[in-house]
Amino acid sequence: MSDIKLLITGSKGRMGQAIIRAAEAQNVTVASTVDVGDALSPALAKADIVIDFSSHTFCDELLGECLKQGKSLVIGTTGHTNEELAHIREASKALPIVFASNYSVGVNTLFWLTRKATELLGPDFDLEVVEMHHRMKKDSPSGTARTLVEILADVRGLEYDKDCKHGRFGDVGARTPKEIGVHAIRGGDVVGDHTVIFANVGERVELTHKASSRDTFATGSVRAAQWLAGKPAGLYDMQDVLGLK
Numbered sequence: 215m216s217d218i219k220l221l222i223t224g225s226k227g228r229m230g231q232a233i234i235r236a237a238e239a240q241n242v243t244v245a246s247t248v249d250v251g252d253a254l255s256p257a258l259a260k261a262d263i264v265i266d267f268s269s270h271t272f273c274d275e276l277l278g279e280c281l282k283q284g285k286s287l288v289i290g291t292t293g294h295t296n297e298e299l300a301h302i303r304e305a306s307k308a309l310p311i312v313f314a315s316n317y318s319v320g321v322n323t324l325f326w327l328t329r330k331a332t333e334l335l336g337p338d339f340d341l342e343v344v345e346m347h348h349r350m351k352k353d354s355p356s357g358t359a360r361t362l363v364e365i366l367a368d369v370r371g372l373e374y375d376k377d378c379k380h381g382r383f384g385d386v387g388a389r390t391p392k393e394i395g396v397h398a399i400r401g402g403d404v405v406g407d408h409t410v411i412f413a414n415v416g417e418r419v420e421l422t423h424k425a426s427s428r429d430t431f432a433t434g435s436v437r438a439a440q441w442l443a444g445k446p447a448g449l450y451d452m453q454d455v456l457g458l459k
């Protein structure tokens with residue numbers, strides 16, 4: 215039996231329910247749960263580490279309470295504003311935080327491969343990211359697609375906010391070598407598909423990951439919580455947890 219005690223936030227959601235099952239399967243204690251309408255402070259007092267897959271709108275309240283009580287965080291929620299992202303970075307100066315847009319082993323391997331392929335293929339290849347998710351997903355593009363674009367941008371010396379083209383519509387003109395396209399498809403019950411396209415004249419490379427179960431994210435987040443126990447304050451990601459850096 216692991217001796218960490220978890221608070222699961224967003225506990226009634228698709229991921230929250232999967233994480234409660236994953237914790238039980240890994241003999242990790244879920245000490246408390248929080249969803250809309252529940253009081254955070256007393257629930258947090260019962261736990262050492264929070265696993266948060268809720269909504270970005272909960273971010274500031276959660277960070278504030280974790281700072282007050284000195285609790286560690288595993289954040290899986292996506293779709294944060296730039297301001298909320300800055301608050302997570304600030305909080306990580308005082309708290310150990312794992313923050314990852316995707317907790318699956320496969321996608322974190324895709325992150326690694328994407329960096330490697332971008333470096334190897336060089337500047338002649340056009341870069342595009344396509345993602346598909348279930349009809350209930352609220353944020354777009356997915357956090358994983360954003361991370362993929364950030365990796366591509368980092369290798370090419372580009373910036374997510376400036377150089378990412380979210381879909382294309384109308385008389386947008388010819389593609390420039392400085393842009394990275396990202397395209398979000400929504401429908402049905404798709405758990406999460408991501409493809410990175412490297413397109414040159416005469417050839418194309420595509421790297422694809424397809425998740426068929428949320429258990430892969432849930433198991434990864436519990437693993438991240440176990441890894442985080444006893445770590446110093448800092449901002450970590452799932453590649454740190456998996457030793458892929």
Ligand SMILES: NC(=O)C1=CN([C@@H]2O[C@H](COP(=O)(O)OP(=O)(O)OC[C@H]3O[C@@H](n4cnc5c(N)ncnc54)[C@H](OP(=O)(O)O)[C@@H]3O)[C@@H](O)[C@H]2O)C=CC1
Pocket residue numbers: 223224225226227228229230248249250251267268269270271272289290291292293314315316317318353357431
């Ligand atoms: N990093 C990763 O590996 C993954 C990340 N995700 C991300 O996790 C998040 C949740 O996804 P998913 O489980 O599918 O979504 P759901 O909508 O199924 O679950 C979210 C839950 O959080 C609740 N919630 C919303 N606001 C608050 C709040 N202020 N306080 C407490 N609870 C709140 C929701 O309640 P209500 O329905 O009433 O709003 C809901 O029960 C999303 O941002 C998603 O992108 C998902 C999968 C993997």
Ligand SMILES: O=C(O)C1=N[C@H](C(=O)O)C[C@H](O)C1
Pocket residue numbers: 292315316347351352355356357358359405406407
């Ligand atoms: O909302 C989801 O479902 C998912 N969200 C994450 C994201 O936005 O990248 C991860 C996964 O693809 C499923």
